[in-house]
Amino acid sequence: MSKKNCGHYSGIGGQAVLEGxxxxxxxxxxxxxxxxxxxxxxxxEKYAGALAGSKLTKLPFVRGVxxxxxxxxxxxxxxxxxxxxxxxxxxxxxxxxxxxxxVTKGNAEKxxxxxxxxxxxxxxxxxxxxxxxGISLLFHSYVRNASLLxxxxxxxxxxxxxxxVAIIASMKDIRRVYQYHGAEHKCINCLEKGRPLxxxxxxRSSRLHKRxxxxxxxxVMLISIILFMFIRVENPALRLVVRILLIPVIAGISYxxxxxxxxxxxxxxxxxxxxxxxxxKLTTREPDESMIEVAIASVNAVFDWKAYLKEEFGxxxxxxWLMEDDQPEDFDEDEDEDxxxxxxxxxxxxxxxxxxx
Numbered sequence: 001m002s003k004k005n006c007g008h009y010s011g012i013g014g015q016a017v018l019e020g021x022x023x024x025x026x027x028x029x030x031x032x033x034x035x036x037x038x039x040x041x042x043x044x045e046k047y048a049g050a051l052a053g054s055k056l057t058k059l060p061f062v063r064g065v066x067x068x069x070x071x072x073x074x075x076x077x078x079x080x081x082x083x084x085x086x087x088x089x090x091x092x093x094x095x096x097x098x099x100x101x102x103v104t105k106g107n108a109e110k111x112x113x114x115x116x117x118x119x120x121x122x123x124x125x126x127x128x129x130x131x132x133x134g135i136s137l138l139f140h141s142y143v144r145n146a147s148l149l150x151x152x153x154x155x156x157x158x159x160x161x162x163x164x165v166a167i168i169a170s171m172k173d174i175r176r177v178y179q180y181h182g183a184e185h186k187c188i189n190c191l192e193k194g195r196p197l198x199x200x201x202x203x204r205s206s207r208l209h210k211r212x213x214x215x216x217x218x219x220v221m222l223i224s225i226i227l228f229m230f231i232r233v234e235n236p237a238l239r240l241v242v243r244i245l246l247i248p249v250i251a252g253i254s255y256x257x258x259x260x261x262x263x264x265x266x267x268x269x270x271x272x273x274x275x276x277x278x279x280x281k282l283t284t285r286e287p288d289e290s291m292i293e294v295a296i297a298s299v300n301a302v303f304d305w306k307a308y309l310k311e312e313f314g315x316x317x318x319x320x321w322l323m324e325d326d327q328p329e330d331f332d333e334d335e336d337e338d339x340x341x342x343x344x345x346x347x348x349x350x351x352x353x354x355x356x357x
Contacts, residue, residue, distance in 0.1 A: 008192045008312050009263060012303050015075050015213070016180035017082035021291075022074075023184070023298040027052075029074065030301030032294045033082045040294055043081065044301045047074050064255020065248045071213065072117050080113065127164075128221075129243050132157035137236065147229050154225030161221050162279075165214075169282040182207035183287035183295040185280075194313040196321050197305050202292045207284045211262035214283045215276025219254040222275075 014023040020033035030044040049070035051057055057066045136153035143149045168174055189205040190197055227246060233239040261273045287295075299305060306317045 008194065010188060010191050010303070010305075010308055010312075012188060012191075012299065013211070014184045014188075014298065015071075015078070016177050016184055017079050018086065018177065019180070019294075020082045021180050021184045021187075021295040021298045022078040023187075023295075023302055024074070025302040028302045029078070030298045031078045031081055032298035032301070033085055034290065034294050035085050040297050041085070042297050042301050047077075049074075060256055061249075061252040064252040064259075067255055068216075068251045072120070073113075076113055076117055076120075125244060125247070128157055128161060129247070130240060132160060133240055133243060146232055150229040150232075151225060153228065154221070157224065158221050161217070165279065165282055175285060178283055178285040179287040180291055180294070182284040183291040184298075185209040185212065185284060186287065186292065187295045187299050191299075191305050191308065194309065196309065196317045197296055197299060198322055199289050199292045199296065202296065203287075203289060207286060208277045208280045210273045210277065211258050212276065212280055212283075214280050215261075215273065216254055216258050218276045218279055219257050220250055223253050223257070224250050 012023055012025045014021060014029075016022075017031060017033065019035075020031060022029060022031045024030075024047070027046050027048050028044065029047050030042055032040055032042045035041050047070070049057070050066050050073075057063050132153050135156050136149055139149065139152060143152060169178065183202075185207045186202045186205045187197060189207075189209060190202040193205060195201040195205070224243075224246075227250060228243065231242065231246065233242050257272070258276075261269050310316050
């Protein structure tokens with residue numbers, strides 16, 4: 001596939017955490033957090049994920065399920081780590097804490113995190129699968145067509161999801177997290193457009209990215225509508241069970257769609273990606289320069305972006321660019337909402353990378 005049709009994919013992805021950004025490259029990840037004293041703390045570790053090394057994690061439509069699970073687990077771990085900088089240091093260990101540590105042999109935190117992830121999945125299934133299905137049953141006496149009823153259920157599910165995103169986005173405490181989410185996207189877009197990773201160049205890159213987790217979740221909602229239209233079961237209770245069992249299938253298909261979108265640049269792919277990009281306008285916010293600095297620190301810990309720019313775009317970064325505000329004349333100053341733009345070599349460089357952000 002030619003460069004014209006394929007994006008410059010960097011191999012990195014990440015997510016926003018409390019006052020920070022996590023970036024992951026292959027089996028390594030780094031969390032950079034702006035501490036209360038203003039300094040940036042960077043933690044770098046390895047995370048191989050579920051069934052590390054297994055061929056199942058590389059099979060199309062199967063790998064997406066494991067990728068999604070890994071994203072949930074690692075996301076919860078890094079979010080908990082970032083929150084630890086803002087906890088009350090004087091808080092004493094309770095009797096419950098001591099009991100749990102004794103029972104779990106010091107692994108209380110991991111066990112609690114496992115329960116938290118499991119509970120989150122159950123809650124998501126209840127809200128986005130069971131609730132829309134239950135609401136659709138109220139119209140069963142009025143709508144006899146099974147396909148139309150499935151579409152109605154899908155519309156309800158999509159409405160609940162959009163309302164959830166809108167409500168979360170309106171919360172004051174979430175706004176800074178969404179700003180860091182924007183910082184994460186800007187840094188990745190900056191590199192995948194062929195620009196050196198400086199605060200100035202990252203700031204003028206797009207905060208929207210085609211392979212964002214927000215886009216993935218929207219694909220999940222839309223693909224579920226299509227599948228539920230064609231997979232029919234007469235028994236109402238069994239129909240709900242089938243919907244729950246199909247969740248891994250839907251996640252697997254959604255992952256392949258967003259992976260394809262991240263690696264290709266054509267009219268059809270860009271059209272499919274548009275709804276997710278629009279939704280990201282709610283789940284990302286414009287960051288300030290201090291947030292970009294945190295995101296850059298996270299990238300630097302796990303990714304040799306200078307080598308990437310040399311290999312992918314054919315030029316070496318002058319160290320003076322990182323010290324001065326003035327940038328080479330080759331770089332444009334405009335921002336494209338799709339995260340695209342002209343790189344230093346004049347190529348069209350839409351973003352592309354399979355990992356969820």
